[in-house]
Amino acid sequence: MKPAEFYARDRRWHPPALARDYKTSVTRSPQYAAISLQNSASELTGPVFGHNDIDAIDNDLLANYAQPGESPIGERIIVHGRVLDENARPVPNTLVEIWQANAGGRYRHKKDTYLAPIDPNFGGCGRTLTDENGYYYFRTVKPGAYPWRNWVNDWRPAHIHVSVFGSGFAQRLITQLYFEGDPLIAKCPIVATIPDPQAIDMLIARLDMNATIPLDTIAYHFDIVLRGRRSTLFENRLEGN
Amino acid sequence: MGMKYLKETPSQTAGPYVHIGLAPGAAGFDIYREELGHDIAGPNPKGERIRVEGLVIDGTGSPIKDVLLEAWQANADGHYAHPEGGGEVEEGFRGWGRVITDFETGEWGFDTVKPGRVMGRNGRLMAPHINLWIVARGINLGLNTRMYFADEDAANAEDPVINLIEWERRRATLIARREDRDGLPLYRFDIKVQGQDETVFFDI
Numbered sequence: 001m002k003p004a005e006f007y008a009r010d011r012r013w014h015p016p017a018l019a020r021d022y023k024t025s026v027t028r029s030p031q032y033a034a035i036s037l038q039n040s041a042s043e044l045t046g047p048v049f050g051h052n053d054i055d056a057i058d059n060d061l062l063a064n065y066a067q068p069g070e071s072p073i074g075e076r077i078i079v080h081g082r083v084l085d086e087n088a089r090p091v092p093n094t095l096v097e098i099w100q101a102n103a104g105g106r107y108r109h110k111k112d113t114y115l116a117p118i119d120p121n122f123g124g125c126g127r128t129l130t131d132e133n134g135y136y137y138f139r140t141v142k143p144g145a146y147p148w149r150n151w152v153n154d155w156r157p158a159h160i161h162v163s164v165f166g167s168g169f170a171q172r173l174i175t176q177l178y179f180e181g182d183p184l185i186a187k188c189p190i191v192a193t194i195p196d197p198q199a200i201d202m203l204i205a206r207l208d209m210n211a212t213i214p215l216d217t218i219a220y221h222f223d224i225v226l227r228g229r230r231s232t233l234f235e236n237r238l239e240g241n
Numbered sequence: 242m243g244m245k246y247l248k249e250t251p252s253q254t255a256g257p258y259v260h261i262g263l264a265p266g267a268a269g270f271d272i273y274r275e276e277l278g279h280d281i282a283g284p285n286p287k288g289e290r291i292r293v294e295g296l297v298i299d300g301t302g303s304p305i306k307d308v309l310l311e312a313w314q315a316n317a318d319g320h321y322a323h324p325e326g327g328g329e330v331e332e333g334f335r336g337w338g339r340v341i342t343d344f345e346t347g348e349w350g351f352d353t354v355k356p357g358r359v360m361g362r363n364g365r366l367m368a369p370h371i372n373l374w375i376v377a378r379g380i381n382l383g384l385n386t387r388m389y390f391a392d393e394d395a396a397n398a399e400d401p402v403i404n405l406i407e408w409e410r411r412r413a414t415l416i417a418r419r420e421d422r423d424g425l426p427l428y429r430f431d432i433k434v435q436g437q438d439e440t441v442f443f444d445i
């Protein structure tokens with residue numbers, strides 16, 4: 001059997017474009033319905049990355065911006081898991097990129113003016129390729145919560161932004177990872193753009209004591225699921241002829 | 242094959258600081274040996290070299306200054322740089338780029354080559370196009386659209402995707418206008434996320 005189209009994206013599972021409590025979405029959400037498009041090569045293909053594109057240190061945020069012999073302030077954590085597709089198959093050799101605030105909730109970005117200080121030893125980004133089993137890991141510090149201008153007193157729960165590719169452009173996904181037990185998750189208007197509590201639950205990384213390195217670094221587990229592909233049981237003339 | 246499927250991980254906005262992760266130089270710091278997505282066509286592409294420029298505009302008519310786009314395109318032969326891409330591509334041709342804005346104006350631009358026609362479904366050729374994926378603060382799930390070329394009237398007229406759009410006046414939102422700058426072809430493509438002349442987006 002040959003792989004065919006990606007499964008249709010469940011638009012009721014993802015957040016809608018317009019979520020009024022997340023104010024910025026009000027003027028940045030299309031009003032017309034999207035045109036449904038069955039996949040062609042333009043959607044089934046996507047960029048391919050290799051080990052020449054990145055360096056081994058890129059997934060270690062404790063080291064990739066630190067001065068020699070120093071490391072960033074904060075709770076040392078490992079974030080690890082697998083990238084799978086909806087068929088529960090691993091997605092190997094795919095690029096995973098992350099970015100986050102430092103332990104004080106401050107981003108290293110020229111547009112962030114929050115009063116918490118920049119950490120001189122922390123850049124706040126990392127990238128890696130999944131291995132043949134879809135496995136990935138990063139080492140970093142746990143990001144801090146920070147205030148943002150939505151309602152007057154909104155605070156983002158601690159989170160790490162995650163970008164994933166898969167094998168086709170139709171699988172492209174950006175999401176955010178939250179941490180088990182954070183009381184700010186339930187209060188966050190960005191989290192609440194997602195209608196289904198079970199979908200939100202997929203974004204919560206779980207404390208993983210077995211992967212924790214004693215006396216060193218605490219681990220969180222976070223699997224990522226990308227769209228799966230149908231197999232062609234019957235010829236549907238995807239390519240024509 | 243079992244029938245126990247997983248659900249896709251739900252999307253969240255890329256937020257205002259997407260550059261830290263995907264284009265740290267634009268955030269204001271240098272961390273990687275090489276940032277990805279700056280060179281779409283590589284050193285020796287076939288075909289016509291072009292530049293594409295535009296704005297992404299919100300429902301108030303204002304530019305979205307913190308937007309980030311990704312472009313995905315075929316080479317001049319209509320092949321994508323992918324195992325299922327239809328054929329060989331030139332050494333160094335990736336066909337994928339990351340596009341960031343000038344934070345003051347919201348203007349973005351990228352240099353590439355004009356793609357060739359790609360075979361679509363049911364043996365119908367598609368007109369040359371660049372696939373675009375748009376993320377930003379306030380965009381909860383990345384927006385997919387396509388940029389077509391104004392100087393490809395005949396191919397555009399028979400493109401199976403353009404022809405899915407029942408409102409003919411909306412089709413024009415996908416066509417980049419051709420201009421010339423110092424003798425080089427420049428395509429202007431403004432994307433309106435909301436409001437009058439809203440760009441057509443695709444659920445792919």
